[in-house]
Amino acid sequence: MRKCLLKNLGLVSYPVAWTIQQALVQERLQNPNLEDILLLLEHPPVYTLGTGANLKFLKFNPDDSPIEVHRIERGGEVTYHCPGQLVGYPILNLRFYKQDLHWYLRQLEEVIIELLKMYGLNGERLEGLTGVWLKGYKVAAIGIKVSRWITMHGFALNVCPDLSGFECIVPCGIEDRPVGSLADFIEKISLEQVRQDLKKAFSQVFEVELREEF
Numbered sequence: 001m002r003k004c005l006l007k008n009l010g011l012v013s014y015p016v017a018w019t020i021q022q023a024l025v026q027e028r029l030q031n032p033n034l035e036d037i038l039l040l041l042e043h044p045p046v047y048t049l050g051t052g053a054n055l056k057f058l059k060f061n062p063d064d065s066p067i068e069v070h071r072i073e074r075g076g077e078v079t080y081h082c083p084g085q086l087v088g089y090p091i092l093n094l095r096f097y098k099q100d101l102h103w104y105l106r107q108l109e110e111v112i113i114e115l116l117k118m119y120g121l122n123g124e125r126l127e128g129l130t131g132v133w134l135k136g137y138k139v140a141a142i143g144i145k146v147s148r149w150i151t152m153h154g155f156a157l158n159v160c161p162d163l164s165g166f167e168c169i170v171p172c173g174i175e176d177r178p179v180g181s182l183a184d185f186i187e188k189i190s191l192e193q194v195r196q197d198l199k200k201a202f203s204q205v206f207e208v209e210l211r212e213e214f
Helices: 014-030 101-117 163-168 191-206
Strands: 002-011 036-042 046-049 068-071 078-081 085-091 132-134 137-147 150-158 208-213
Touching (some): 002 191, 036 191, 078 163, 101 132
8 A cells, every 4th residue: 555644734824835835746756756745734815726717707806805816837717715624735646546637636526525424424526527515515626736647736625614705706617606614514513523534535545544744
């Protein structure tokens, strides 16, 4: 079983986490045999746009925004991060898994779906879209970048965030699908509990042994 290092970074500003990811990817481009890493963290409020994201999905002028806005190298449209949202950035070498980006996206969705099963909830995919929905509400967004089969960016799962920041955008460019969180469906949900359960789901879906770094 392949090993994967798990790093819990806590609350980290987007530019800092972005720089960490870029450095880890560069190290693995130079030495593909380095171990994989899963970064788990939260961000302060921030909007991010994928490489080709359309500014029409912002309901505000990004030049005047009190909240940071970053255009980054992942796919997809605009999304919002804030505390209470569990963000996962897997830095994986897909040569050791499957060299197929669609497969990788479905695996990330499957991690969330398996996690929801632990709470008796049925997470769903919607045809033609990326992410995970729960009773019609999008609870997890996914956006990735892959360089020579080394992955970065990843998933954002709404556990117990203040969702008001999503009102200022058209999340992921999807106008007719509301955003929700696990707190809408599970009483007294905690981000720490979800973090622990997500570790189990990730290990199961990717068939890796997670080694947590303290």
